[in-house]
Amino acid sequence: MFANKHYVLAIMEEGSFSKAAEKLYISQPSLSASIKRIEEKISVPLFNRSTSPVTLTEAGEEYVRHALEIEATEKNFERYIYDYANLLTGSVRIGGSSLFSSFMLPSMIYEFKKIYPNIKFEVSEDSTKNLIQKLVLGGIDIIIDNAVIDDPAINSTIYSNEMLLLAVPASYDINEKFKNFRFTANDIKNGTHMTNNSAVSLKAFSGYPFILLNPENDTGRRANLLFKKHKIEPETVFFLDQQVTAYNVSVTGMGISFVSDTLVKHTEAESKLYYYKLNDEEILRNIYFCKKQNHYLSRACQEFIDFNTKLICN
Numbered sequence: 001m002f003a004n005k006h007y008v009l010a011i012m013e014e015g016s017f018s019k020a021a022e023k024l025y026i027s028q029p030s031l032s033a034s035i036k037r038i039e040e041k042i043s044v045p046l047f048n049r050s051t052s053p054v055t056l057t058e059a060g061e062e063y064v065r066h067a068l069e070i071e072a073t074e075k076n077f078e079r080y081i082y083d084y085a086n087l088l089t090g091s092v093r094i095g096g097s098s099l100f101s102s103f104m105l106p107s108m109i110y111e112f113k114k115i116y117p118n119i120k121f122e123v124s125e126d127s128t129k130n131l132i133q134k135l136v137l138g139g140i141d142i143i144i145d146n147a148v149i150d151d152p153a154i155n156s157t158i159y160s161n162e163m164l165l166l167a168v169p170a171s172y173d174i175n176e177k178f179k180n181f182r183f184t185a186n187d188i189k190n191g192t193h194m195t196n197n198s199a200v201s202l203k204a205f206s207g208y209p210f211i212l213l214n215p216e217n218d219t220g221r222r223a224n225l226l227f228k229k230h231k232i233e234p235e236t237v238f239f240l241d242q243q244v245t246a247y248n249v250s251v252t253g254m255g256i257s258f259v260s261d262t263l264v265k266h267t268e269a270e271s272k273l274y275y276y277k278l279n280d281e282e283i284l285r286n287i288y289f290c291k292k293q294n295h296y297l298s299r300a301c302q303e304f305i306d307f308n309t310k311l312i313c314n
Contacts, residue, residue: 001041004034005067008046011035012064015053038063083118090300091120093140098242100144101125103266108308115307119300127241129216135292141301143290146260147218156288157305160312162262163193164222164283166200166276169253172208175274182276185269188261199279203230209255210234211246219243222282223258229280262287 010020011031021028039045046060056064083089096105101123109121124131124140128147134140136153149156165188168175175182181198212234213220220239227234237255240246246257251272264275277283289305291297 002067002070004038005070007031007034008063009067011047011054012056084299087116087300087303088118090298092301092304093122094142094144095124095126095131095134095140096144097128098125098244099263103263111311112304112307141297145290146285146287149290153293154290155293156290159287159289159309161284161286162260164219164258164260166205166278167247167250167257167259167273168276169250170272170274171253174205182274185264188264188275193261193277199277202226202278203232205256206232209237211238211240211249211255211257212236213243213246214239214241219258225282226280
């Protein structure tokens with residue numbers, strides 16, 4: 001009914017079938033036949049052909065009103081598609097644990113919005129378990145996490161990698177014994193620990209108190225693996241849910257914690273802790289962008305992933 005609305009609008013504007021046909025680059029008989037088909041479909045005439053210039057009937061005026069509304073909607077959608085394709089509009093709903101939401105995502109979003117200022121962001125901070133549920137249910141688009149998610153419904157892409165370190169209160173006497181192996185926060189920020197092969201055994205710290213994460217957390221799970229591997233029964237002061245909390249407790253001197261170099265790099269340099277690299281493969285892990293398998297990812301989401309992956313590679 002409205003497929004050839006531009007024919008009707010052209011006749012209305014020109015006031016003549018012949019002038020409209022010239023404007024549309026079609027023959028007048030062809031234009032007349034097209035209008036006739038529309039009129040047959042709606043069972044009433046659109047034009048008073050006896051007048052010069054031709055005028056709209058009452059039904060014709062109503063047709064034109066709806067045709068103009070449809071045309072405006074189409075143009076708005078065309079503008080939206082152009083903006084969407086050029087990232088002038090869109091949104092990203094991303095989830096992360098407190099570590100990523102507090103320390104990594106703000107700078108990642110800031111750099112991205114310098115290039116694409118109109119993209120909107122919604123950030124969900126939660127546990128990995130809850131974030132996976134939100135992702136599967138469609139509440140968020142992507143997750144940034146360091147856990148290996150063994151779920152066929154989730155597709156994971158490596159963003160970067162990180163290393164787990166022992167964060168040891170500076171007041172502990174063992175720091176003097178291992179002064180040639182210890183790293184400061186600035187060493188970690190500069191990446192010195194990545195090129196320096198100085199590593200220690202977890203066994204050397206077996207007599208000291210530990211601040212550990214619950215095994216549902218990937219850091220807690222890896223710590224358990226390391227203790228079992230070295231046959232250590234740790235003296236545990238606290239079991240906590242968040243790596244950031246464990247780090248802050250270690251700053252007070254209450255115990256040793258496992259922290260990632262990602263955390264150290266994104267916090268203020270702390271002089272009350274020394275860091276040690278362990279000679280175990282379990283300390284290395286990836287950081288992933290995760291999305292729902294076979295789920296369409298918006299242009300804005302995909303560009304956010306690609307942009308930050310390229311940024312960290314450079």
